[in-house]
Amino acid sequence: MKMPSSSATELTKPELKHFLTTQDYTRQELTDILELMSMFKEARKANAVPQLFAGKSVAMIFEQPSTRTRVSFETAATILGGGALFLSPKDIHLGAKESLSDTGRVLSRMCDVIMARVDDHKTVAGLAEYSTVPVINGLCDWLHPTQIMADLFTMQEHLPAGKKLEDLTVAFVGDATNVCSSLMFACTKFGMHYKHIGPSKYQAPEMWQEIARENIKLSNGKLTVTDNIEEVEGCDIIIADSFYWFGQEAEKEERLSTFMPTYVVTEEMMAKAGENSIFMHCLPANDQRECTREVMEGPHSVIFDEAENRLTAQMALLVYLTHKSIKKPTEETLAYHKDRIESFLSRV
The missing domain is CATH 3.40.50.1370 (Aspartate/ornithine carbamoyltransferase)
Structure with a gap:
């Protein structure tokens, strides 16, 4: 029997949106992300961040080293209740032994977001072309859109x-x-x-x-x-x-x-x-x-406010890009799967 993909975003492919450049977004959409950043920053200060990335993960591809990009994405995913995976060129076969299309499709089946900090824009664009989950440009040779969301927010604060x-x-x-x-x-x-x-x-x-x-x-x-x-x-x-x-x-x-x-x-x-x-x-x-x-x-x-706002930006982006694919199970569904699995384990 052919089983359907478990990729959350594949179920909502028509609404799939990547974050490769701010040019792909209207001024109002960017303003909405800034407003979401403000709410998350307030929630973090109150230690009351809603777990809107729970059960989800972000695959973080790094061709270039980074302090702020890695720490902000990994921390954002954790604070929001999810997880993050660091993938260096030593860990995956990006465009070498494995094509970009295959990498994008494989990661889409296992993760809910792909973030790529790469040498060439063609790499992150290629991942986006074949991925069925949101792809975020963490930096490429001519764009750094996640940094700019932090910068806009810092300007707004000051x-x-x-x-x-x-x-x-x-x-x-x-x-x-x-x-x-x-x-x-x-x-x-x-x-x-x-x-x-x-x-x-x-x-x-x-x-x-x-x-x-x-x-x-x-x-x-x-x-x-x-x-x-x-x-x-x-x-x-x-x-x-x-x-x-x-x-x-x-x-x-x-x-x-x-x-x-x-x-x-x-x-x-x-x-x-x-x-x-x-x-x-x-x-x-x-x-x-x-x-x-x-x-x-x-x-x-205000450079250290600006650096902190990288975390604020990543929290907002992870949720903004995935909130439409969140499928909350009912209490009955949770109980069904829990009982079924525990019943099986009791017999093995």
């Missing part, structure tokens, strides 16, 4: 008096990283003025800017891409990121000599932004390179 998210001017100072691109897309979707300030060689490519301009048509936001560091003046938020990353080690010296000292976030730069400006960084930070330790530890910094 809004200047009298301002809404759409009133903010956000300056990303430095290289065109995956955080830079994802922030550009999310900020322009919310109607903010987003500035990428960096040397011309390392500015956001035209493809990113075109996506942002399409967002602006709907949101009335604004985009500025410039090498003029004076553009930080009057900005509500200054954001920094690494000047070089994995795979760019050969460019390290050239990059550092190009970015430093002009694009290093200092106390003087924060003062130019304004006394109410805040400083953000996704971490890990190379202090004294892209920013100074004084800024990281100073009154403008």
Whole structure:
């Protein structure tokens, strides 16, 4: 007799949604996730988080190391009553001995969510194509959407008096990283003025800017891409990121000599932004390179609030993406299976 799949999400495939980029979501949908984040953060402070991931698990694929991504997803799943599995390249045959399609289908039969932190966007997109459970992009070569949900929430927590998210001017100072691109897309979707300030060689490519301009048509936001560091003046938020990353080690010296000292976030730069400006960084930070330790530890910094909000974001995402597939058994169903299994075990 052919048995049906036990994959929870396969039963609700028409409603399946992945989280590969914030561009796949409307502004209202992202606002809903932010509101859910707020409720989960309050519930966690009260030690009263509802077990909305109970009986579920998230498979965490890591091609790149991470402190915040691994800890936040694993902790989020645990707090919500579920589990998490860490899968490194040594543990699975991702795209090598086993195709992406087979990996996606196998993990879908055993887990309820797949999170992948990968070298190439094609990998996480390939998993999403063949998976029958939600796939979350934990970082790829040009996007970092889970970080950006934490960033938006942190901005919301530290809004200047009298301002809404759409009133903010956000300056990303430095290289065109995956955080830079994802922030550009999310900020322009919310109607903010987003500035990428960096040397011309390392500015956001035209493809990113075109996506942002399409967002602006709907949101009335604004985009500025410039090498003029004076553009930080009057900005509500200054954001920094690494000047070089994995795979760019050969460019390290050239990059550092190009970015430093002009694009290093200092106390003087924060003062130019304004006394109410805040400083953000996704971490890990190379202090004294892209920013100074004084800024990281100073009154403008909210980097550790931002880091904590990675956990807040993952809790919301795990529940937001799976709540429609939750199938709560009745007391009668629970009793039936319990009695049946215990009766069998008593005879063996």
